[in-house]
Every structure is written in structure tokens, then in C-alpha cells.
Amino acid sequence: MSRFNSNTTFGDDRRAVTAVLGLILIFAILALTLTIYQAQIVPQQNAQVEFQHYQNVQNDLIQLRNSISTAGQADTSQFTRVTLGTTYQTRVATINPVAPAGTLRTSDEYNITVDNGDVSKNVSTRFLEYEPRYNEITAGSIWYEHSVLYVDERNQGTVRIIEDQNLMTNRSSSFRLTAVQNEFEETGTHRAVIEIYPSEKITESDLPEGEIDITIPTRLNKSEYWGEQFGSDVDVTEDYYDTGVHRLDLSNLSISSNNFKFNTVGIREKPEADQPKQNVGPSSQRRSDENGDTSDDSDEGQAGAIQVTPDVKSAGNSGMYEFGLENTGDIDATIVAIGVNDTTVSSVEKVGGKSNDDILTAVGYGQIVSDVIQIDSDNPNQANRYNFSTDVVIAQNNEQLFEFDRFRDASNGNGAMKGSSVTITLWFSDGTSTTLLLDPNA
Numbered sequence: 001m002s003r004f005n006s007n008t009t010f011g012d013d014r015r016a017v018t019a020v021l022g023l024i025l026i027f028a029i030l031a032l033t034l035t036i037y038q039a040q041i042v043p044q045q046n047a048q049v050e051f052q053h054y055q056n057v058q059n060d061l062i063q064l065r066n067s068i069s070t071a072g073q074a075d076t077s078q079f080t081r082v083t084l085g086t087t088y089q090t091r092v093a094t095i096n097p098v099a100p101a102g103t104l105r106t107s108d109e110y111n112i113t114v115d116n117g118d119v120s121k122n123v124s125t126r127f128l129e130y131e132p133r134y135n136e137i138t139a140g141s142i143w144y145e146h147s148v149l150y151v152d153e154r155n156q157g158t159v160r161i162i163e164d165q166n167l168m169t170n171r172s173s174s175f176r177l178t179a180v181q182n183e184f185e186e187t188g189t190h191r192a193v194i195e196i197y198p199s200e201k202i203t204e205s206d207l208p209e210g211e212i213d214i215t216i217p218t219r220l221n222k223s224e225y226w227g228e229q230f231g232s233d234v235d236v237t238e239d240y241y242d243t244g245v246h247r248l249d250l251s252n253l254s255i256s257s258n259n260f261k262f263n264t265v266g267i268r269e270k271p272e273a274d275q276p277k278q279n280v281g282p283s284s285q286r287r288s289d290e291n292g293d294t295s296d297d298s299d300e301g302q303a304g305a306i307q308v309t310p311d312v313k314s315a316g317n318s319g320m321y322e323f324g325l326e327n328t329g330d331i332d333a334t335i336v337a338i339g340v341n342d343t344t345v346s347s348v349e350k351v352g353g354k355s356n357d358d359i360l361t362a363v364g365y366g367q368i369v370s371d372v373i374q375i376d377s378d379n380p381n382q383a384n385r386y387n388f389s390t391d392v393v394i395a396q397n398n399e400q401l402f403e404f405d406r407f408r409d410a411s412n413g414n415g416a417m418k419g420s421s422v423t424i425t426l427w428f429s430d431g432t433s434t435t436l437l438l439d440p441n442a
Contacts, residue, residue, distance in 0.1 A: 085189030305329025319406030339383025
């Protein structure tokens with residue numbers, strides 16, 4: 001007998017409905033999961049990307065700060081890079097906001113004034129501001145002024161110093177000031193190349209004679225920074241130039257025109273006043289052809305990859321001097337020769353001079369220069385070339401340490417190099433060259 005119940009209809013079969021409900025439930029769970037991921041996980045991951053970029057751009061701006069100092073004090077063009085913004089990881093099922101761009105710009109210009117009571121000289125300068133525009137994290141603008149690099153988060157009640165001033169330190173008897181000129185602004189997420197061109201040095205003969213007072217525009221007030229640096233020897237008149245732009249008066253520091261080093265650099269273009277030095281920096285090297293003519297090389301080459309690291313160490317009065325070079329470019333750099341343009345120790349004339357001096361060594365290579373290096377102090381824009389016995393290769397994202405042994409005077413006495421700066425020129429295997437300032441106070 002058939003077991004089929006004639007009272008059962010197809011409309012009473014609920015098996016398909018159960019499957020559909022299961023699929024709906026699965027889709028609902030997936031949608032809820034994606035919604036939670038979009039609302040919570042994506043912002044967290046993007047915040048990590050933004051935070052990492054903010055750390056990296058601070059390092060870029062430290063290099064920019066050092067390049068301004070080098071361009072002004074070593075009289076050679078400098079080319080450095082700042083990654084303005086960042087991009088998020090690629091997503092399939094979720095959505096990213098617009099990639100966060102950043103802006104690097106100069107401020108309005110304000111005058112630096114040098115005055116001896118009878119005669120005054122004005123030179124314009126500008127601040128530099130990097131303004132991030134992140135979607136997830138809150139980060140203040142980063143400012144550069146007169147060798148100080150700092151994060152301005154006054155809306156949260158703080159100013160955080162990244163790099164201190166090197167205008168005057170307890171290891172230096174000179175007051176060094178570099179004015180930044182030309183209007184500049186660039187926005188994006190790309191890696192911008194910042195070109196810095198030096199001008200003629202403002203020499204002692206260009207300045208008022210004798211003891212001088214220096215007036216500097218600043219965004220930092222006395223309690224935020226300058227009082228800690230110079231104590232009672234400094235006055236700050238708030239909002240003197242403009243709202244938020246104060247007047248820093250350095251009138252009790254016993255600065256004279258013969259120990260005041262004053263330079264001017266221009267961003268992207270030559271400075272507004274004075275002719276720039278006729279050096280050629282890493283992005284605009286000159287090569288000599290067989291007839292001795294020179295031509296511009298638009299490729300940065302290996303020279304454009306090299307930056308001085310913070311590892312510059314002057315070992316007291318022994319004459320020894322250590323420094324590091326970092327390859328921040330996209331190609332390996334092979335250094336084949338070196339020259340010493342100048343030092344801030346006037347008595348020093350050479351590196352080496354005694355039989356046991358190693359002259360110049362590199363970690364992992366040993367002695368690479370065996371001839372005594374004569375310092376071309378008569379013309380700090382030039383240097384005698386000394387070829388390496390072994391080429392020194394610095395791979396991408398690597399650092400190489402060197403040591404001079406030792407700086408000596410005419411009678412082979414040790415140079416008192418503590419806290420002193422040294423200007424060097426490097427030559428590379430692709431024919432490019434660059435001039436760098438080694439400064440333990442930077």
C-alpha cells in the first residue's frame with residue numbers, strides 16, 4: 001500500500017524556505033561583519049599608516065633642516081626630498097577615504113636686523129611649515145625657523161621640539177644664522193624634491209662693525225623655547241611683526257661681526273638678493289668633456305643619494321673625527337675620492353702628517369687614503385681630490401662610517417677639533433660630486 005498521504009500538498013513543504021532563510025542569515029552576518037570592519041578596523045589600519053607617515057615626514061624635515069644649514073654654510077646647492085602625503089593599502093570589499101595629502105609652504109617674509117647702534121642691515125627670511133591633512137589622526141603642523149624644527153600643537157597646549165637650534169651652542173664660539181628666501185608651496189601625496197640654492201655669504205665687511213645686536217622673527221616665545229636656550233640674555237616681544245610672529249632680541253650675547261656667520265639660501269630658486277654661489281649641487285652636476293668644456297647633467301646621479309647622518313663626532317683635542325654617510329636614494333652609491341674644503345679650526349692645515357696616521361679609514365674597508373690630505377682653506381668652495389685606494393660602496397638604505405686620523409697643524413700637532421665643523425667634497429663613480437657640511441652641533 002502506498003504510504004503517500006493524499007492530504008499533504010507542495011505548499012506544506014518548508015525545506016526550500018529554510019535554505020533561503022539560511023542564506024539570508026549568512027548574508028546578514030557578512031554584511032554586519034563588513035560594516036563593523038569598515039567602521040572600526042579600516043580606520044585603525046589607516047590611522048597606523050598615517051602615524052607611520054608622520055614619523056617618516058619628520059625625518060624628511062630633519063634632512064631638509066640639515067640641507068638648509070649645509071647650503072648656507074658650505075656654499076653648495078642641496079637637494080632633499082619630502083614625502084608630502086601617503087596612501088592606504090588597497091581594499092577589495094571595503095572603502096578607503098581620499099588619500100591624505102600634505103602641504104609644504106613658506107610663510108610671509110619678515111626682516112632679520114643686525115645693528116651696532118649706528119648702522120643696521122635688514123635681510124628678509126621666511127619660516128617653513130609642513131601641514132598634514134590626515135583623515136584619522138590629529139597631528140600638528142611641523143615648523144622650521146632658524147635651525148629649530150618643532151611640532152606646533154598649541155591647540156593642545158604644547159610645542160614639541162624635534163631639533164634644537166644650532167645658532168649658538170656651548171661647543172661653538174660662532175653665531176650662525178641662515179635666512180630662507182623665496183615663496184614656495186607644494187601639496188600632494190608624492191615625494192617632492194626641494195632644491196636649496198646658496199647665495200654669496202654676507203661677510204664681515206657687509207655687516208655693521210663691532211659688537212652687534214640681532215633681531216630675529218620667531219613663532220616661539222620666551223617661555224616656550226628661547227628662555228631655556230639663552231636665559232636672561234634674550235628678550236621676546238610678542239606679536240611684534242604679526243599676530244603670532246614675535247621679535248627675538250639677542251643683545252647681550254657679546255656677538256661681534258667677526259664671529260657672526262650669516263648666510264642666505266633660496267628654495268627652488270636663487271635667493272632674492274645677491275648672486276648665488278657658482279657651485280653645482282647634486283642635482284645639477286657639471287661634467288668635463290675631453291676638451292675641458294662643462295655641461296649640466298640633469299640626472300641627480302649617485303651624489304644625490306647621499307646624506308650626512310647624525311653620527312658626526314669630533315673626538316676632543318686628539319684630532320680624530322668620525323662621520324657617517326647614508327644612502328637615502330634609489331641606487332647604490334660608490335665613492336671614489338674625497339677632499340677637505342675647510343674647517344672651523346683656523347690652525348688646522350691637513351689630515352695626517354705622522355708615520356702612524358691612518359689618514360682616512362672606512363669601517364669594513366680599512367685605510368682608504370694614505371696620502372696626507374691638504375685642506376684647501378684658501379678657497380672653501382674647492383677641495384683637492386684624493387682618490388680612494390678601494391672604492392667604498394654604500395647600498396640603498398645603508399650607512400657607512402668613516403674616520404679622519406688626524407687633523408693636524410703645520411707642526412704636526414693635534415687639531416683641537418672638539419665641536420668643530422668640517423666641509424668635505426665627495427666624488428662618485430658616475431662622475432657626480434657633492435659638497436657636505438659635517439657638523440657635530442647640528
